[in-house]
Amino acid sequence: xxxxxxSATPASLNFIEQIVENDRANGKNGxxxxxxxxxxxxxxxxxxxxKSICLNFGLAQxxxxxxxxxxxxxxxxxxxxxxxxxxxxxxxxxxxxxxxxPLYASDYFDQLYAYAIHLIKAGKAYVDxxxxxxxRRMRGTPTEPxxxxxxxxxxxxxxLDLFARMKAGExxxxxKVLRAKIDMASPNMxxxxxxxxxxxxxxxxxxxxxxxxxxxxxxxxxxxxxxxGITHSICTLEFEVHRPLYDWFLDNLPPFDxxxxxxxxxxxxxxxxxxxxxKLLQLVRENHVxxxxxxRMPTISGLRRRGYTPASLRNFAERxxxxxxxxxxxxxxxxxxxxxxxxxxxxxxMGVMDPVKLILTNYPEGQTEEMMIxxxxxxxxxxxxxxxxxxxxxxxxxxxxxxxxxxKKWYRLGPDRMVRLKGAYIIKATDYVKDPETxxxxxxxxxxxxxxxxxxxxxxLKVKGTIHWVSVDTxxxxxxxxYDRLFSDPDPGGHKDRDFLEFLNPDSLRIIxxxxxxxxxxxxxxxxxFQFIRKGYYCVDRDSTADKLVFxxxxxxxxxxxxxxxx
RNA sequence: UGCCCCGUGGCGCAAUGGUAGCGCAUCUGACUUUGGCUCAGAGGAUGCAGGUUCGAUUCCUGCCGGGGCAUCCA
Numbered sequence: 278x279x280x281x282x283x284s285a286t287p288a289s290l291n292f293i294e295q296i297v298e299n300d301r302a303n304g305k306n307g308x309x310x311x312x313x314x315x316x317x318x319x320x321x322x323x324x325x326x327x328k329s330i331c332l333n334f335g336l337a338q339x340x341x342x343x344x345x346x347x348x349x350x351x352x353x354x355x356x357x358x359x360x361x362x363x364x365x366x367x368x369x370x371x372x373x374x375x376x377x378x379p380l381y382a383s384d385y386f387d388q389l390y391a392y393a394i395h396l397i398k399a400g401k402a403y404v405d406x407x408x409x410x411x412x413r414r415m416r417g418t419p420t421e422p423x424x425x426x427x428x429x430x431x432x433x434x435x436x437l438d439l440f441a442r443m444k445a446g447e448x449x450x451x452x453k454v455l456r457a458k459i460d461m462a463s464p465n466m467x468x469x470x471x472x473x474x475x476x477x478x479x480x481x482x483x484x485x486x487x488x489x490x491x492x493x494x495x496x497x498x499x500x501x502x503x504x505x506g507i508t509h510s511i512c513t514l515e516f517e518v519h520r521p522l523y524d525w526f527l528d529n530l531p532p533f534d535x536x537x538x539x540x541x542x543x544x545x546x547x548x549x550x551x552x553x554x555x556k557l558l559q560l561v562r563e564n565h566v567x568x569x570x571x572x573r574m575p576t577i578s579g580l581r582r583r584g585y586t587p588a589s590l591r592n593f594a595e596r597x598x599x600x601x602x603x604x605x606x607x608x609x610x611x612x613x614x615x616x617x618x619x620x621x622x623x624x625x626x627m628g629v630m631d632p633v634k635l636i637l638t639n640y641p642e643g644q645t646e647e648m649m650i651x652x653x654x655x656x657x658x659x660x661x662x663x664x665x666x667x668x669x670x671x672x673x674x675x676x677x678x679x680x681x682x683x684x685k686k687w688y689r690l691g692p693d694r695m696v697r698l699k700g701a702y703i704i705k706a707t708d709y710v711k712d713p714e715t716x717x718x719x720x721x722x723x724x725x726x727x728x729x730x731x732x733x734x735x736x737x738l739k740v741k742g743t744i745h746w747v748s749v750d751t752x753x754x755x756x757x758x759x760y761d762r763l764f765s766d767p768d769p770g771g772h773k774d775r776d777f778l779e780f781l782n783p784d785s786l787r788i789i790x791x792x793x794x795x796x797x798x799x800x801x802x803x804x805x806x807f808q809f810i811r812k813g814y815y816c817v818d819r820d821s822t823a824d825k826l827v828f829x830x831x832x833x834x835x836x837x838x839x840x841x842x843x844x
Numbered sequence: 845u846g847c848c849c850c851g852u853g854g855c856g857c858a859a860u861g862g863u864a865g866c867g868c869a870u871c872u873g874a875c876u877u878u879g880g881c882u883c884a885g886a887g888g889a890u891g892c893a894g895g896u897u898c899g900a901u902u903c904c905u906g907c908c909g910g911g912g913c914a915u916c917c918a
Contacts, residue, residue, distance in 0.1 A: 475916035
């Protein structure tokens with residue numbers, strides 16, 4: 278039945294792509310693919326939304342279609358324009374462009390109202406005066422059928438009148454609702470006369486005070502899809518049981534062409550993080566983090582500030598795939614994705630986080646040199662930069678050990694040991710100075726090998742280790758924010774009897790100030806990415822000022838040495 | 845114990861009636877002026893029990909396990 282569509286290399290399709298290809302093969306909707314991304318503007322977007330965005334926009338792109346951005350703003354009590362703005366920024370930043378202007382479910386309130394009247398006239402919707410408690414009680418339970426509301430058999434005329442007066446504002450909040458008349462005995466709870474409208478006398482961020490009745494999700498969403506001509510309405514699995522209702526509304530309204538089809542997929546779960554909007558909001562409100570875009574947050578804005586790139590997020594979304602089974606993605610995969618991208622693009626630079634002074638005793642005092650070092654060995658066109666070198670250097674404290682534990686495997690500095698200073702000379706440690714009180718090493722002495730200069734090394738020496746360094750005179754002091762995962766538990770939100778806040782990692786942020794960087798980074802701008810050689814990827818934070826740069830650790834480099842030494 | 849969905853290496857995702865494959869992770873080895881990168885290789889899986897079939901990951905039945913559904917939230 279299927280012909281070899283495009284190429285000889287049939288990339289395997291996810292189940293949604295299969296549905297779309299089937300539809301196109303059958304000529305459904307004239308082959309058009311129109312998807313939508315429908316966030317509720319009541320919070321910031323997170324990495325789970327990124328999956329959905331990539332899915333919806335990616336699918337449309339793949340099949341020559343388009344994607345609408347539609348704000349599902351049917352609950353004025355929780356929604357706000359602050360969120361609208363951040364959502365648009367995040368979608369754009371991820372690299373996607375929606376079709377036309379942003380859309381709003383509230384744009385369709387008039388149309389929805391007319392459709393509701395259509396259902397009332399058909400005897401398929403009624404006004405119910407029951408209280409919310411009564412409605413809840415009469416709905417039954419998943420194992421027991423519900424019972425009919427005493428108001429269920431009101432006449433069409435009475436329903437029309439009451440509904441008009443609901444809209445006109447004659448009744449207080451909660452006093453009446455409009456319900457679809459379906460089946461109070463349905464095994465599907467969502468079909469037990471679902472509520473279509475409730476009365477809320479509240480100011481709406483777009484429609485102002487025009488309305489005091491607001492449509493429920495089920496009533497607004499599918500009809501919005503239909504009005505826009507959405508072909509494939511993709512949502513997460515928890516809406517699966519809503520699908521019969523989605524279809525019921527479509528079946529009982531004048532026909533739409535195209536008629537949207539709801540397709541559900543499994544939402545993203547990431548280890549060591551929470552994705553619940555409610556919990557994310559709590560972290561922000563209770564100041565456990567410094568805001569929605571705190572670099573430890575799984576929000577798109579947080580990841581951006583942390584140093585994640587749009588490409589890395591898109592690749593991540595591609596890699597995790599799309600299916601219908603519950604899943605937990607290892608946060609390591611997200612980290613892999615950003616390393617993969619940054620490795621190709623980030624300028625290499627040297628920075629010392631935990632400095633100890635290295636003095637080259639045979640290097641002339643007052644002498645300096647400029648070492649030319651490649652900006653990115655992965656990028657042949659990346660060019661090189663000059664890095665000042667002198668007699669006194671900062672090196673990483675952990676790169677010198679008085680007594681290396683397993684000497685044969687220790688490639689770095691120690692008494693009488695030789696290493697290469699990246700892009701400069703080979704040196705040999707000759708001596709070191711300790712603080713008599715603390716026992717801490719305060720100074721390391723070494724001799725450099727003049728013939729070993731990088732680029733024209735005639736020394737004939739071979740060393741296993743290369744370490745990074747920064748010249749003391751010209752070192753640029755900066756602040757470095759070393760981020761670690763926000764939670765110490767793989768599933769912080771998954772414990773029945775323990776609050777997720779108990780798993781907050783107390784060491785999720787460690788501030789290093791000063792760290793010393795080579796002077797070439799001076800003038801770097803927020804969101805500029807660097808690799809601090811042998812350390813990790815870092816990104817300039819917007820807290821940077823003219824006299825002090827602030828860097829966020831995006832992710833550390835893979836560290837096989839750390840892995841080895843743990844064993 | 846009602847209805848719906850889902851069970852493939854440690855974690856994701858393929859294979860849709862014809863030799864179970866890919867990515868990440870793990871472990872070797874090579875290379876390396878980043879213990880990064882790259883390259884080469886290795887180990888490891890169809891929840892269980894029946895049935896249909898020449899042949900089931902795939903189709904059917906039962907069981908087991910996981911998830912969802914009882915907001916005037918989305």
